[in-house]
Amino acid sequence: MTDQQLLWLLQLSDSNFPSGAFSHSFGFETYMYHEQIRDAKTFGDALVVYIQTQLTYTEGLACRIAYEQLEVDRMEGLRRLNDTLFALCLAKETREGTRMIGGRLWKLCRDIYGVDELDEIVQTTRSIHPAIVFAAVGRKIGAAKQTTVLTYLFASVQTMVQNAVRGIPLGQTDGQKLLVMAQPYLIHAASIIETLDEEELGAAAVGLEIAQMQHERLPVRLFMS
């Protein structure tokens, strides 16, 4: 990897990158509300399963497939992938949150990195999944597929951790320790994703899905989803 590529990826995976992801807990706030997630230990346990389920089978695998479709310039496959990712979101808030984040990420990356490969999809479907935008950026700056996927996984976990720091709340040092704890799981997930069949895309974590649905009706909320 060149120094330039490294800097691009560092910028993209910064939890302050204004995609709006920091406003979404993706169901975790429901567990916080019920105090099932209440400290670094309970959050860390949940985070590991999140990496092994949602991040592996949906986010990460989607990013890998998108990267491969972009390599062979298959827009039809990319569009189908995008539709599939939104159809997989059974919770309305998560579906709309993902759409908002994807849209903002796409606009930003269009400006910053000059990613214009997705223009047609965004114009016709008016929604784009963040995993696909990330793959397009990775391709654009010439990062390898596995590096792009791993960066996407890290960026997602980084946001989840920052949200936990604010939401539970946790100390900043605890947050950083959690990121270190997550490292081997992220590296393992990236290598698993490489071997997955496309048919495994979207295998859901059932309890998390229910938490995402229940979030709509929580009486007090810090996050939009």
Next chain:
Amino acid sequence: MSWTGRLRCTAVVKNGRTVILDNYSEGALKLMRPVYLDPAHPTLYLVHVGGGYVDGDSYDMEIFLEPSARLMVTTQSAAKIYKTPSTPVRQYTRLSLGEQSVLEYFPDPTIAYEHARFYQETTVYITPSSTFVYGEIITPGWSESGELFRYDWIRSKLKVYQDEALVLFDHLYLDSRQHLTSMLQLGGYTHVGSFVALSPFITKEVLEQFNQFMEEMPKEVRCGFSAAAVPGFSVRILAYETSAIEAIFQRVQQFIRQQCGEKAPVCWRKY
């Protein structure tokens, strides 16, 4: 490819009444004579003539509803999946709903025993005017050692297309080797229920009523529901027993029927 069981039929409207045509079945799947619980709309009972699903079994089902046809479909008994040492059991179902047709599809629970692997894919084609109501229950069978979750894995996909666009994709994957007891998965529960209702009758106002209707839920289940991308909603339930999920299914089904102008309660008259 040869199937362990195969089944196909079409529902059409004749003289204001839905009837079944082109009824075809082979192997281990049979279709009982339609029962008219309601004088105008038949109920179909799918029958598996073997004692259960075993290693390498494959099933293929196809049900068409012509415009305005109205049909309820269920099974005669639970689908018992036994151990699959070499090849998982596979089941493919295709349901096509014409304009203004109504399909209520409620198979009995799937029970997966020790070392069972089960792949299920249900593909549904709807139009904006059709009504599709679906409920599925997955339960673990008891093992010799008395432990739960001795099945290897269950993968169940429900894909719904409206005018060729994928509008809903419920992908359930339960793998007993992968942290099933985490709160992100079953979190101590054993039974999973999935319910989907898509219909032009489920407007914004109906969804609001549904919110209120669902406010009171029994304490011993964990339940979530949300609006779908097209008019309709999905419900997900975790419980300790089948009857708890069935009770919610029945209530929700009743709610939908009332919204669609039907007052008659649902009764499958199975037992």
